[in-house]
Amino acid sequence: MKGLGLYIHIPFCISKCNYCDFYSIGGADEEKKDRYVSALVRHMQDYKIQAKSYVVTSVYIGGGTPSLLSETQLKTVMRAVKKNFRLSPRCEISMEVNPGTVDAAKFKVMKRLGINRISMGAQSFDDGELAMCGRRHSSHDIFACISDARDAKFENISLDLIYGLPDQTKEKLFENLDTAIELDVDHISLYGLKIEEGTPFWYNRHDLNLPDEDTECDMYFESIEKLAHAGYRQYEISNFAKKHKACKHNLRYWNCDEYIGLGPAAHSYFGGKRYSFKRDINLYIDSFDETKKVNEPLLDEYVDIPPQARIAEYVMLRFRLHEGINLARFKKRFGRSFESLYYEKLWPYVNSGHVVKTKTGYAFTPKGMYVSNYILSHMIGEDLVIPGSNS
Numbered sequence: 001m002k003g004l005g006l007y008i009h010i011p012f013c014i015s016k017c018n019y020c021d022f023y024s025i026g027g028a029d030e031e032k033k034d035r036y037v038s039a040l041v042r043h044m045q046d047y048k049i050q051a052k053s054y055v056v057t058s059v060y061i062g063g064g065t066p067s068l069l070s071e072t073q074l075k076t077v078m079r080a081v082k083k084n085f086r087l088s089p090r091c092e093i094s095m096e097v098n099p100g101t102v103d104a105a106k107f108k109v110m111k112r113l114g115i116n117r118i119s120m121g122a123q124s125f126d127d128g129e130l131a132m133c134g135r136r137h138s139s140h141d142i143f144a145c146i147s148d149a150r151d152a153k154f155e156n157i158s159l160d161l162i163y164g165l166p167d168q169t170k171e172k173l174f175e176n177l178d179t180a181i182e183l184d185v186d187h188i189s190l191y192g193l194k195i196e197e198g199t200p201f202w203y204n205r206h207d208l209n210l211p212d213e214d215t216e217c218d219m220y221f222e223s224i225e226k227l228a229h230a231g232y233r234q235y236e237i238s239n240f241a242k243k244h245k246a247c248k249h250n251l252r253y254w255n256c257d258e259y260i261g262l263g264p265a266a267h268s269y270f271g272g273k274r275y276s277f278k279r280d281i282n283l284y285i286d287s288f289d290e291t292k293k294v295n296e297p298l299l300d301e302y303v304d305i306p307p308q309a310r311i312a313e314y315v316m317l318r319f320r321l322h323e324g325i326n327l328a329r330f331k332k333r334f335g336r337s338f339e340s341l342y343y344e345k346l347w348p349y350v351n352s353g354h355v356v357k358t359k360t361g362y363a364f365t366p367k368g369m370y371v372s373n374y375i376l377s378h379m380i381g382e383d384l385v386i387p388g389s390n391s
């Protein structure tokens, strides 16, 4: 049976953080959330037949802020997952939570429902940085949240942190990392701040005191060293894990394995097609409400990927991983040699120390990872056909 990942988008937030351009809405009442959950259930039912020959190896409930769902709403979602998809016995089931939106009782319910991995949006342990980002929680809330998750017997906890924040010094960032390490979490995602168009940070971008390029570069490399020293292996550009704690679901994306995404703005790669749904919760809800007549299609992008673009996409995603390209697996998957296709474009980066020849193939060095977007767009940019896939 083929493996499948399932992503469930929960597009509710208390308020919008200053850097965020994910699709979510604020101020949703319980009735709206109930209607949204009903739409998700219908959507899962629609997939039941198509997903019959697959076994789901990972489920990821992301957002937004999934921990804003009530216990009943969460139960409804998880029941529908189990009813409409075949889950593997060791299925990784992750849920994103924001500190301050979940208590010990809800963690216990989550655990009973089969959720076995927590991805916590900590972002910083500095209350000043949190406030500047527009986060609604304090550092104290993060400690309480981790303690509650552990009381509920969660043994796989990941923290998201951001580097390169306005006014952030290297010392402040490393204090954040030290705190995460002391908390002994299993996985750390460390993202560099990107000023996304349309966000409050973008509107104020000229007034933000952002670290200069050299400082940001030092932050990245020194963080990798610090985390490695503490036992967190970098397995992807922004992701670090203790042994056996790499996120299975995200690995599906970087391995170009199939997944279904449910909800507005969710993306799927299923049956050789890539597609996504519009960023519109009302359209999503109405599309699965039999009493409503909806004239607008829910589908946003839909691409049947041609063979050359499939290869380019695989190269782009696999190079994000520390392991990089495995020549034997590439040959098996595409029936062609990676080197015959890419060596000409690759060798300057091998010579410059951005790419290294490994025992099994080619991978970025840390220096290459830092500028991976630039290198990949040079290597494969013109072969990609998926909107936004080279960003």
Ligand code: SF4
Binding pocket: 012, 013, 014, 015, 016, 017, 020, 021, 022, 024, 063, 064, 065, 098, 121
């Ligand atoms: S809580 Fe997460 S999804 Fe919601 S606005 Fe903040 S960063 Fe974005």
